[in-house]
Amino acid sequence: MSELIAPNSLKDLVDANAIRHATVVADHDVFKVMVKYGMVERTVSVRTREGRIKERVFTSLDAVARFMREKVHLAQYEINAANFQPATKRTKRPDTALRLKEAHAALSHSDWLVRKVQASRDSLADGTNQRIASNEWESVRAAKQRQRDAL
Secondary structure: OOOEEOHHHHHHHHHOOOEEEEEEEEEEOEEEEEEEEOOEEEEEEEEOOOOOEEEOOEOOHHHHHHHHHHHHOOOOOEEEOOOEOOOOOOOOOHHHHHHHHHHHHHHHHHHHHHHHHHHHHHHHHHOOOOOOOHHHHHHHHHHHHHHHHHO
16 A cells, blocks of 8 residues: 545645646556655545545546545546456445434434424323422422432
8 A cells, every 4th residue: 555645635736736647546446546746656545434544445437536626626637447347346334334324213213202292292282291380390309319319
């Protein structure tokens, strides 16, 4: 693995016209961006959610083109597709799957909470739920505290 360069640093080098050569290199079914400046060749990096820094990979040339145009502002680069093998099995993203499951669970809980609150409001409005006076709550709290203290 070659040395890495952050996208922001690459953009600064592009803005300073310091990039001598940029190549998009195929690596099985993904693409990596390699740049030369001065006597150095580096691969574009990315910081993961866990804070690790690794090579940035792109799943399509469209994604590379968007990155190069929108993030880096580099319009001219070569493509080396010699090692491109589209039949290679796609890499799964277990971190994304877990994050989506957790988001779905949070949304389900949020929906449940909204339904419970609305049911309580409806039953207060139609009189099937009674309000508890503050002095009654004080006695309930005191009884619960005595139970906890007894344990």
